[in-house]
Amino acid sequence: MYEESGYPAPAGFGRREVGPEESARAGRLWWDGAADAYQAEHGEFLGDAEFVWCPEGLTEAEAGLLGDLGELRDRRVLEVGGGAGQCGRWLRARGVRQVVSFDLSLRQLQHSRRIDEQTGDRLATVQADAQRLPFADASFDVVFSSFGAFPFVPSADDALAEAGRVLRPGGRLVFSVTHPVRWSFPDDPGEQGFTITQSYFDRRAYVEEDDRGNAVYVEHHHTLGDWVRGISGAGLVLRELVEPEWPEGHERVWGGWGPVRGRMIPGTAIFVADRPQEMSGSR
Template identity: 60%
Template sequence: MNDPHPINHAGYRDVPDAEGGDAARGWWDSHAAEYLDEHRSFLGDAGFRWGPEGLQEHDAHLLGDVAGARVLEVGAGAAHCSRWLAARGAHVVATDVSAGMLAHAARLDRETGVRVPAAQADARALPFADDSFDVVFTSFGAIPFVPDAARVHAEAARVLRPGGRWVFSVTHPVRWAFPDDPTSRGLTAQFSYFDRRPYVETDGEGRVAYAEYHRTLGDHVRDVVAAGLRVRDVVEPEWPEWNDQVWGGWGPERGAYLPGTAVFVTTRD
């Protein structure tokens, strides 16, 4: 694929919040097809995985009983998870900031015959009324790509009914101290766990093309609590023997020693 804005510089550095937070839309629009083609066999057309380790919702049951429930997915990408839930009786809506990703979601709707209502929306400003959903979730969506993740949690809490569940998976915070290498070379810490500067890629004109934000375990918990949510569980999937796939910095060699994903299960009191 010819990238219209080739990367000129990559590294950890501060950038204005507006530039970093807005970069995700354009990056995912440009890379949606490439990303989905690369990971098609792992994601499936209507599967629900919480991360590269392969933990599936039908085994983990982190969302609870979804039959008849009103469910919202934020940062849905091509809506694989939403489609899986819809096939099990959930009344689900998928949102994503990227029109490119949602176009692929519509294609998969047609190919699978499982239609999921979708809307283009920033997870920090959801177009839904208060108390609209029983469950809100994201699998590696939204949170890593914005400088103000507290707003994502606040919006999830706002649209949840009392007693509702907000579940989200992110890169395990410990992994940010290590290089993005799935082999044994990635087992030596090279960065400070407490350095919260984002990983940023800029193009030849100095524009932010991609930004991903690090938060410590404590940061995630504080953001959730500040939104009026209660942490019920933190799941750290182990790397299973059957999974021999390498996905970026995730893979079986390093996965045998270091966690790669953290899944937070929270509820609105």
């Protein structure tokens, strides 16, 4: 199946603890190997310069989670784990002047450059790890991530602390991840996906390994409480938790997301948080 799809094939898989270095190495290697297949499979749905928050198809144009688009045009915006930069490019195409998108995978960034050349909407990109952002404190007004990086880091606290560190007072953080409740169910979009097979509280990572036991793909589970505590610990205030409903007429299947299960249980959680204005601070 993997050979036919173009995605890297693991020798085995399971659940175990994975630290930050091993996780980052696996993420970089897997996404470098999977980027071509991923963009071929999902590129049409994501668009070259569209802002889609989740497999349910909710867009920023519909939701307005980042705030008023007119006000964003003079703000500095950071896209976390942007892949080929589709979301950041959507902002650029609408007049947001300062948008930076970063990703761990060089191959994903090469796809971003390819789309730049095709569309003429150029996006500033950086290769970086969400666990150690190469940006100064309080350097962005908005930080966002559409399923980028946050599902692939072992510590929600550390990743959110980094996002909060680069956010200016009065700034906003918005990110979407797999809805934590989904980790209790198998990754099956059909009827079999309704059966609870593992503990919601089991925080061991899902790991795919090569034939020597090295992690080649890692995805981490954090509960709703973990995300909320991480947001609070980063000095941010949670404003909204969005759980997009499956829209009528949307028949696309994406991994464990699909219309059968999507109409019954949430597949995505989108967190919206703000950094309070500091009385003694200045923008």
